[in-house]
Structure formats: structure tokens, C-alpha cells
Amino acid sequence: MKIYIGSDHGGFDLKQELLGSLSALGTSLGKSFEFKDLGCYTSESVNYPDLAKLVCESVLDDYKKLPHFTASEDALSYESVGILFCGSGQGMAMKANKYQQIRAGLCWNSEITTLAREHNNANILCLPGRYINSPVALEMVRIFLTTPFAKGRHSIRVDKIANTI
Ligand code: RB5
Numbered sequence: 001m002k003i004y005i006g007s008d009h010g011g012f013d014l015k016q017e018l019l020g021s022l023s024a025l026g027t028s029l030g031k032s033f034e035f036k037d038l039g040c041y042t043s044e045s046v047n048y049p050d051l052a053k054l055v056c057e058s059v060l061d062d063y064k065k066l067p068h069f070t071a072s073e074d075a076l077s078y079e080s081v082g083i084l085f086c087g088s089g090q091g092m093a094m095k096a097n098k099y100q101q102i103r104a105g106l107c108w109n110s111e112i113t114t115l116a117r118e119h120n121n122a123n124i125l126c127l128p129g130r131y132i133n134s135p136v137a138l139e140m141v142r143i144f145l146t147t148p149f150a151k152g153r154h155s156i157r158v159d160k161i162a163n164t165i
């Protein structure tokens with residue numbers, strides 16, 4: 001599975017701390033994850049929508065190679081997801097959710113992350129770099145990458161998210 005990662009300066013420190021632990025996470029889960037850090041690469045101030053755009057468009061480019069796409073099919077089965085970090089996680093989520101096939105969840109603990117996958121079939125995890133520490137974030141990433149979409153009644157609801165109003 002490809003995991004595209006991006007942050008602004010507000011999420012940079014947490015992103016860097018997590019990058020060191022992510023390959024071990026893949027090994028411990030017995031899964032082959034390909035983590036791609038799309039920046040930012042320093043703590044210099046940048047605009048978070050630019051990084052959200054890079055990550056979302058990378059995920060969506062991978063989706064284009066697939067024969068079909070439905071919002072209610074488990075996003076993990078598409079083998080391409082994203083993780084975005086900013087100070088609050090909020091701006092990244094707002095930008096990412098502008099893309100019709102993206103469901104970005106702003107999460108701050110394990111339970112919310114589980115629900116973002118089980119109920120909302122999130123394909124982007126947004127993390128608030130200034131409000132959570134790296135052990136908490138690592139556990140949330142583990143949950144995000146391993147929790148299946150529950151389908152059933154939730155399929156109807158995520159299909160409705162994809163519908164334009
Ligand atoms: C940057 O100062 C901050 O606004 C950004 O990281 C994020 O929190 C935006 O939502």
C-alpha cells in the first residue's frame with residue numbers, strides 16, 4: 001500500500017518523528033507499506049493547502065489506474081491513502097475534503113480514528129501536530145492503516161457524502 005504523507009510547518013515536527021517509526025510499523029504488521037514523504041522538508045513557514053493538494057492528487061492519480069471507483073468500497077482495498085499533518089489538522093482536512101473522492105478525517109485519538117475508518121471509510125488521516133504526541137499519533141496511524149470499513153448502513157452514508165448537493 002502506498003501512503004502519501006504531507007505536512008506544513010505546524011505539523012513538521014510530528015511528521016519527522018513519525019517517519020522514523022513507520023517502516024517498523026509495516027514490519028510489525030507484516031505488511032508492505034510504501035511511505036512517500038511529499039514535504040514540507042524544513043520547519044520554514046509554508047501554506048498547508050499546497051501540501052494537502054500534493055497528497056490528495058497523488059492518491060487520486062493512483063485511483064485513476066484502477067478499473068472502477070465507488071465511495072463505499074473499502075478505501076484500504078485501493079492500496080493508496082494519505083496522512084496530513086498541520087498545527088490543528090483542521091486546514092488540511094478542509095482542503096482535502098474539497099476533492100470529491102477524498103474523505104479526510106481530522107482525528108486526535110484512537111477511538112476517533114477507528115470511527116473515521118469504520119464509519120466514514122476515511123482515505124486521508126489528518127493529524128493535529130501541535131496537540132498530540134508521536135506515540136499517540138503512531139497508534140492512530142496503525143489503526144488508520146488496518147481498520148476495515150464497516151460497510152452496511154455506512155455504505156449508504158458515504159455514498160451520500162460523494163453526491164454533490
Ligand atoms: C499554521 O500556523 C497553522 O495555521 C496550520 O498549521 C494549521 O493549524 C491550519 O489549519
